[in-house]
Amino acid sequence: MKETAYHHGDLRNTLIENGIELINEDGVGGFSLxxxxxRCGVSHAAPYSHFKxxxxxxxxxxxxxxSQFTESLRRSVEGDYAPQEAMNRLGTAYIAFFQQHPAYFPFLFFQSGITIQVDGEIDGAPPYPPFAVFRETGIRLFRSQxxxxETDGKMLLAFWSLVHGVASLLTSSGIRYSGDWQEVWQTILHSGGDMHENDRT
Incomplete structure (x- = not known):
């Protein structure tokens, strides 16, 4: 059992981080304050000082x-980058984020209950913030090409499946790879020209 160290004054974040680890192990049904x-080594009443x-x-x-995921992606594309370079940097940041926080991937996409509408809005609601950054970067690339x-949804899914697939593999406990995951993304990205050309026909 992995535990995030508790430091006095930082109980809220400690509960959050340990909560993420715990829900990945036990699922929502086995989750409780x-x-x-x-898991944090505090009294049963302690969490109620932060969460009702x-x-x-x-x-x-x-x-x-x-919030961390969104900020990481936004920082990666800040600056006057050409569309292809911006997508390169975004994918690199996407993978790096989950390399640094592998427990976040299964939590976010299997436990948190988020909904991502790839090709539009959900009942007028704003898009999921990290995907909004991804979508904006992707569409800028597609227009430049x-x-x-009408192909935006399909192309967004194509690019997202590439970078998300790498992130999914690297965060899977049963998958081992001795190489550099970032090089996998670069290989996919730079061999994707045929896909772009085919989509024009």
Whole structure:
């Protein structure tokens, strides 16, 4: 069992980080404030000084990951980068984020309950923030390549499946690879020209 060290004054983040680890292990059905408290080595009452119930902790966990993920992607494309370089940097940041925080991947995409609408909005709601950065970067690339707007959804899925696939593999406990995961992304990215050309036909 992995535990995030608790430092006095940082209980909220400690509960969040340990909560992410715990829910990945036990699922939502086995998740409770009591179990998170025990994992952190604090009293059963301690979490209630930060969260009124387990749902509030779950929301805080999702916000915690989402805000960091969004900021990482935004920073990667800040600056006057050409569209292809921006996509390169974005994919690199995407993979690096989950290399640094492997527990975030299964939590975010299998436990947090997020919904991502690739080709539009969900009942007028704003898009999931990290994907909004990805979408904006992708569409800028597609316009620079002369691709029509009607292919945006398909092309976004194509690029996302590449970088997301690498992130999924590297965070899978049963998969071992002795090489550099970033080089895998670079290989995929730079061999993708045929895909772009084919989409124009």
């Amino acid at each position: 009591r179990k998170v408290a025990a 119930d387990v749902q509030e902790l779950l929301s805080a966990m999702a916000d915690h990951v989402t 002369g691709l029509p707007e």
